[in-house]
Amino acid sequence: MSRYNVKDIEAKWQSAWAEEATFATPDPGDEKKCYVLEMFPYPSGRIHVGHVRVYTLGDVIARYRRAQGYAVLHPMGWDAFGLPAENAAIENRVHPATWTYENIDNMRRQLQSMGLSIDWSREVTTCDPEYYRHEQKMFLDFLKAGLAYRRESWVNWDPVDQTVLANEQVIDGKGWRSGAEVEKRKLNQWFLRITAFADSLLDELARLDGWPERVRIMQENWIGRSSGARVTFPLIPDSAGYDRHGDALARYGTAIEVFTTRPDTLFGAAFVAVSPNHPLAEALAEHDPALAEFIAECNRLGTSEEAIETAEKRGHRTGLAARHPFREGDTLPLYVANFVLMEYGTGAIFGCPAHDQRDLEFARKYDLPVRPVVVPPDASATDFEIGTEAYAGDGRLANSEFLDGLDVEAAKAAAARRLAELGLGEAQVTYRLRDWGVSRQRYWGCPIPIIHCADCGAVPVPDADLPVTLPDDVDFEQAGNPLERHPSWKHVACPSCGKDASRETDTFDTFFESSWYFARYCSPDAPEPFDRGAADYWLPVDQYVGGIEHAVLHLLYSRFFTRAMKACGYLGIEEPFSGLLTQGMVCHETYRDADGRWLFPEEIRRVSGGKAVKVEDDSPVTVGRSEKMSKSHKNVVDPETIIEAYGADTMRLFIVSDSPPERDLDWTESGVDGAWRYLNRLWRMVTEAALAAPSGPPPDEVAPDKAAPDLLDARRAIHKAIRDTTDDLDRLRFNRAVARIRELSNTIANLSGEDGATLWVRREGLEALVRLAGPFVPHIAEELWRTLGHEVPLSATDWPSPDPALVTEDSVTVAVQVNGKLRGTLDLPVDADQAAAETAALALDNVQAALSGKAVRKVVVVPNRVINVVA
């Protein structure tokens, strides 16, 4: 018997697959297709265990579908623009491109050592001008279609990375990469009009039944559709009567627009407030130094969880008042208030203290009237009062003139109707979702193809001049954007009038590149972004695999981008990914020495009693709970080391064995050992049996109607294993599939005897075993398939199907209960006569003992499952 020589076997099959172009993508044809894609990696330099998990999961699916006869597209590429390259440039004085391409080369080598069934001829690299030229063109098309625009706006500014961040990239008031407290700045920015598709992005979620419910809910909340009304409040100087607002009103206008979801509570209004960043507030501040100071203070305040929770509701009274739209002669004081967001609705609200907690806190502080207008069903209109809790529930309207007596829903509609009649508003839908700001003040990104001309404004770079490429000779010695400082790059003639003009020096957010790469893979060398025929055939992606952290970032942007591409005639579909699998994180125990310093797993040694010591000096080590692998806690495992020691198959098997894919996975050394031991066992089973096991058509004595009972049982187990593993793979339940495969190994191992029929059944089992294991552990499976005497490689062999005669049962074990408690089992023919089943059950000794003479009240017979005797 030969030894399981991992290194040779894995190297041998990896080069065989490469030479034979085994995983080359077929041309679009008539076969059923399956596009399997994992989120492409950022080329950080080395793969980590998280990569191993995603690419293993995707590879199992791709290999399984290929064996089933699908035309499979399974590509790989690099999300190659981004900040780490620039940081490396600053720290190590290496050009971002050099750094990136070197990292790609190393990571490609590492990924290839995993034995992935990837068509490497379709590699896409987003920092390549041959890639990003297409998105520059797309951007200009979006601009023409009104899906991109430029405006001055308040932005999230990351003071460490010195760039703007999208709302999706601000986590708890901090930059998603730098962790720095985000500041507010006003800048000219390019935006993509993602809000134009808000309804479609929301409504189509219901049809994405291949997506986890969790992700769909997260996107739904993120889009945040709410319906209400827009209300116009005419402005007048209030009783304090100053007149210095004339200038501000003249510039801003003499009315203020407010969005509310509760137009029914308009009669409870006590004040109107605008955001500190509202144009009216800014105009007023020019003549009001105290207001200017208040606004500045608001902008300094962070937006972190803590800041929001502890922040007091504060306002600055403006000296203006708003006329109540319904109640003649009633006016409401106008405030600038710190809790009003410029980014949502119109940046202005009316405050109804009785029915909104924030408004109530504000009203109590500034002593404004609290007038309930919605009375709960169990209270009376005359004594219902508000204390410290606003009432947000349902009820009947009161103190509200024409709305009195209506319920909340009817009152909302009636109020909106009246507003429309008066010309002071109408029903309106508003979204939490905001347009996607894509300008970044960074070098290592795709240049925005725009030229700014003093006379002509923002002029698109003509098609003939695309792509706009990055200059190579840049200087990272100073902070800020090197494109801005480059001596010549930005100075160009205006394409429209020919005068001196300057290039846009901002680059795109890197989520721009990842929003369409899945389409580029369909035809990576096409002169257009993609060949329409190829895209029509391959898209949408059938199974996408990636981390949950992209639930509202990449996955939402890609859905938008696909719609925008469709609107501009690039594509015929709206949804890019029909199936989505979000895999959990990989975790590992943490270790600290006596001084509290973190230790790497290889620095410790397990001793008895679950304790651990330092390898170096046997000093005690504290074992901490398992948490997400991170460099700072040193609880990391390097995939390359694992492959060196055990091989890719062991690593792949371990990573799919223990936990369901969407759940977090605990990386354990003993689990890896277990996978290693299993593969050695598999190796021995096949190599020891292969010589003795005959091949060929089934001999008579193993036929379903002739085989000896134990052989028949074994054959049944083999075919059920095929059926169940297939079912588990279809449902992406890989940990269960692995359990089925191990069970099949046990069945085969328990098959004793060396007669011809037994040998034949053993071979049948081993062949099934190797074929079922193929998607998980492809190298060893190929090798054993050959050992079993097959000339055609496993990667070109069909997926096995179970023999129907062997998976349909003719008898079944039925549980027998008395009053719901198990008292025995019965072997009955499938679909046995109910009366006969009942009689057989009652005849059991255990049943009679449990009844102990009591009368049987009834017997519940669930065919083929259970018989419950009720006494």
Place this chain on the structure above:
RNA sequence: GGGCGCGUGGCGGAACUGGUAUACGCGACGGACUUAAAAUCCGUUCCCUUCGGGGUUGCAGGUUCGAGCCCUGCCGCGCCCACCA
């Protein structure tokens, strides 16, 4: 504050969507082989038991012939969003 999810042996987890709870693996223990160790192989492994059985899916109830699964209320853990009018 809003939304979503989870809780099963020492551990990871399984249980066909209401029908024999604890599959498969890890760990542990015992044995065989070995001068010895590793590897391998064979057993045992939810708890209690007077060996007849009895109990067990975070806790307390409910629905049902029957509940890990459905409902109600607690307890604990996790994730997402958050002054969103």
